[in-house]
Amino acid sequence: MADFDRRTALKGGLTVSAVGLLGTTTFSAAAVAAPGASEPKIHDTAAWGARPPNGAIEVQNHKPTYIVVHHTVDPGNVTDYTLEHAYWASRSIQNFHMDTRGWVDSGQQFTNSRGGHITEGRHRSLEILRGGTQHVLGANVGNNNSTCIGIENEGLYSKEDVTPALWDSLVKMVAYIASQYGISPEFIKGHRDFNSTECPGTVLYDRLPELRTAVGSLLGSASPKADLPEWPLLKPGDTGPRVRTAQELLRARGFAVPVDGLFGQSTKDAVTALAARNGLERDLCGATAATDEAGFLGSDVWPLIMRPGTDTRALKAQLAG
Template identity: 85%
Template sequence: MADFDRRTALKGGLTVSAVGLLGTQMVSAATAAPAVQEPQIHGTAAWSARPPNGSIVVENHKPTYIVVHHTVDPGNVTDYTLEHAFWASRAIQNFHMDTRGWVDSGQQFTNSRGGHITEGRHRSLDVLRGGTRHVQGANVGNNNSTCIGIENEGLYSTEDVTPALWDSLVKMVAYIASQYGIAPEFIKGHRDFNSTECPGTVLYNRLPELRTAVGTLLGSASSRADLTEWPLLKPGDTGPRVRMAQEFLRERGFAVPVDGVFGPSTKDAVAAVAARNGLMRDACGATAATDETGFLGSDVWPLIVRPGTDLHALKAQLVL
């Protein structure tokens, strides 16, 4: 529809900037369009969830961000059945309650490799349908009051998601965005908040595509695909970004070498900064989480940069 209008406008001899103005008006008109249809979401009763062992907190406001995760465990299975999706939901809940000690599943929703969506934490679905409040989860450390999270089954550091998972992710994120009036640029990856690999580099790199796909379903213009985020550096990494981090750490009093190699002392220094500031990441994963101690990401960079630094300019520099 928008493409057709744009072509028509161009044929009519309007300038590009005039088309831009028309585009803005179309976005405004689209906000009154019918809401995105709710995808099939299987509630906690469907997968025989355990009752929560404490109170579920409902935030008295909408979430600001929709956050994409990968579960890591049970890996990239090829069982695409609904029964498996239910099993995985139970496994995650058991891990979060028994090992993490949380009241319930940490995430609000779960998406399987077969494309089946389940409710995670109790009440998440009903409260989402209301569109004005959201259930507080435990999936984005230090940011749980502003985030609603979807755990995507699998590990996407080097492998891509299944087409079915992608399709259901687009529909689910679009539905959440529609319910709360969240613009596509507020779709984030877990690593945009915490120093974690989650949701895996492959899935993380597809977030611009996800924002565009969701924008299409919302009937709004494509979102900015050039969002600048802090880079994630890990032990073993090398290069100028590591060197810059080491310079910052030295200025903070850590005796790390400035050699551009993310070695043990750099890892220890980053871990110390994280611990000192009470940074948490609310580990993803249905069973054992990978060790991400000393990862340097979005929550650590602002704590080590030189005071007075232009953060936007620095981020842009680090992305290169």
């Protein structure tokens, strides 16, 4: 993905393009120039008693391109909204990431509790964000961490909505990140826009357009629409024409799957094999739960089964219809 200095572009009122997994998006930098957003209250790693990282924290000499929204899955939609609980959740996430996933530290750069308390996740994330010119490499978006800064939102949002406090702090935190790095609201994404995962849950994911609008309002800019619809997420058990389209494409790639519109075991096996063959990371949704998402067909798998020469825009539009 291309990295470029949006802050320089904003000052010059240029027209710039961002190129990456999600396609090419061109927008007028003058149209998204922002007066800036103030820093919300962010509790650093020392405040919540973080363990020292197991290795070096890599700081990359460029800005992130995308702000990525996650949900933690565990400990679920708790009703303890205290700061002490937010600290506990941050420690639990770090322990899981270091002891179970084997990462050097918390995977995400920041965490947002159901009580609206924001904590620093990976060490040095707050320091580097305040500088506004570099990026702490995380481990929250498989195969795309160099371009993504992530926020884990405590809870499971597949069927339930976030708390008002979490939403309010999420808007403020995303606006601050966007302001620091000169990121246009259209580059606020969900985890599933990069990997085949449920994250950040269908309910929260469906509110991302609202989040972009709210952030744009805080920044004093309009929220431009993405020029392409996103790839749909298909899961085992799903049915319908989008599953049939995926099966047709899988068969064209040599996989012996039925074309019956039912995402059954053979389709799941084919998708799992294809993902493994191409080195795609999976099961990265959920900060504290090893959720099983093997066989999910999403944004990183669709490009692998497209026929050569396919019009991406047309296919996405067809699948969205």
